[in-house]
Amino acid sequence: MPAEFSFTGDERLELILTVCHPDLAEETRLALALRFACGIGTREVAALLLVSEPTMAARLTRAKKRLHDSGVRFAMTDGAQVRSRLPDALSVISLLYTTGYAAPTGEDGRRLCTDAVELARDALRIAGDDSEARGLVALLVLTEARHPARVDPAGELVVLAEADRGLWDRALIAEGEALATEALNGGTGRFALQAGIAGVHAIATDWNGTDWSAIARLYDGLVAQWPSPSARLARIVARGYADGIGAAGARLELDADEELFRGSLAAQAFAVRAELGLRAGDDAGARRDLHEAIGRVADPAVRRHLERRLGESGG
Template identity: 40%
Template sequence: MGEVKTVLDRVWRVDAAGMLGVLARRLGDLDVAEEALQDAVAEALRNWGASGVPENPAGWLVQTAWRKALDALRREANGRVKVAELAAAPPGPPSGDDRLAMIFACCHPALPEPSRIALTLHAVAGLPAETVAAAFLLPRATAAQRLVRAKRHLRDHGVRIVTPPPEEFPDRLPSVLRVVYLIYNEGYLASDTVERRELAREALDLARQVSALMPGEPEPAGLAALLELHESRAAARFDGAGRIVLLEDQDRTLWDAGLITSAMRRLARAAARDRPGPYQLEAAIAAQHALAPAYERTDWATVHKLYDLLVTVRPTPVVLLGRAVATGFTTGPAEALAEVDALGGQLSTYRLWHATRAGLLRRLGRVEEATEATRRALALATNPAERDLLARRLDDLGVSAP
């Protein structure tokens, strides 16, 4: 049973979005697809121990879920006609197109913006309701209700799980780009584990697909470039013990030069269209770090100017926090701390606000305040590697972590 659970866990992490996508596309109902897939997983738990794990576990789960969905439809009077139509063409293997179709469906304009993003994180990234709740700073019950309403909304409006025609792309693009970025962030530094590499790679693949789907739009290219730059550092982000290695301490020979080159080419093509947007500007900031031969030779003046531009198109507290970090390297920690403190009313529950503030206080020699800010950051952090980093910072300050 232990081996079966291990296999199922791996298959779910890697293929859940594709499996759900191919089923939802064929069935036309996300709820039915999700319930059937859960039933298939339960059957696998019951049977694989005796019969052995199939050669293609994801394919087995899709076909089993498909049969269970058809059985459920046969039990419904209004579903019997649909069964004959569906049974003639069973689903094929999961693909990237299925995941992309799922994202576009979940980002349908009929859904309110928060519901679009919550549903996509749940259905495409496979994030549970509690993780979605954490992403929106909501109680778990509220997030669960939002997911239920969103799925009902799709069903009631007859939204099909297909990639829409090109004329519908612009209305959905902002939400699509945002959820792909959020999916990558969950893979890059997961909520409940060190990282989810397969989720980060899937998000990068989705960003590239969206960019290829809309070659005339610079922002999808900007997002793809941004994720390539982040992904280029994946091999250097953790040490052999699974501990975070900060950017200034990373071995830059481990960075993927091919991904950096690809990102720079994408960014150059996007910039040539002279329609700057937030993802292009974030990618340009990341490029400054990627191209610097050493951390101490980072062009912080250019980074700060890029943040100034980013603030004009995305004036969020998190962007302002990033600009404050750059201020710390261009003007000084005292000026940066003033900028950070000005954001306290909006970011007091955000762990990185406290961590950033702690770093600046430490540079200013205000050790007691730095210690308290680090403790606050640790109390808010959920990622185990991030918690370990903050605990080590407390240790450096001569204080034991709680």
């Protein structure tokens, strides 16, 4: 495949579905699709799937050969094949969006987010009445609606708690809320639940008006069926604001989940621990956690935000 070649629309979605071969392990299917259908670098794919770059490179090499040698072929006209591979495609699209969202100030990040939304809409169109496909579109649309307030005019990152909600795209929120409601009415899968969480954030008039107890309950359901590190960390954040748990209790729960402090989520985990520490009155501990987070973060805008938080905490 020439380096300059790119897939668009259904053709790109078809390639994702093609490489999500059922004879391969799930993680390998996702990695192949991210690397060769979406153009994500091996290092970034490895970070997303929480393995080392050499390990991922070796897996990709073996998987390409196995896929090449396989006699099974995929066709978009085969409805059974499309349905069986659709969950993998939705996961790939979600990871593609996550990659772009992690770089809030870069053009490449915005391009990946836009691509992911387009692919999610394509997936919903071919999926028909599928609550998870609808939930993914809802989730991405509701997240995109907040983008205009995510970075200030100086290019600095603005966290959700401080966002100017007047800048949010109300048309996208209306679309996302409708899709999220339909998704939850049709099922309680991973993306339907995530869309519900995004919807609760979207309807809150401000940070303090957020229904954190509802969000925590939705995260309980999400983690029960999809106990990924990112879901577990987000659940802890929600529980830190929910009634009856609080920052100190949530920090204890975070400390008990040691996996969160390793790999690609380590910077986020230390940043969350710092915020919980500040709210629990442990300023010194929070400053140590902020130093740890700053040492691990890659994006300059995120680093500057953490450095500002460190300064505000007296560090």
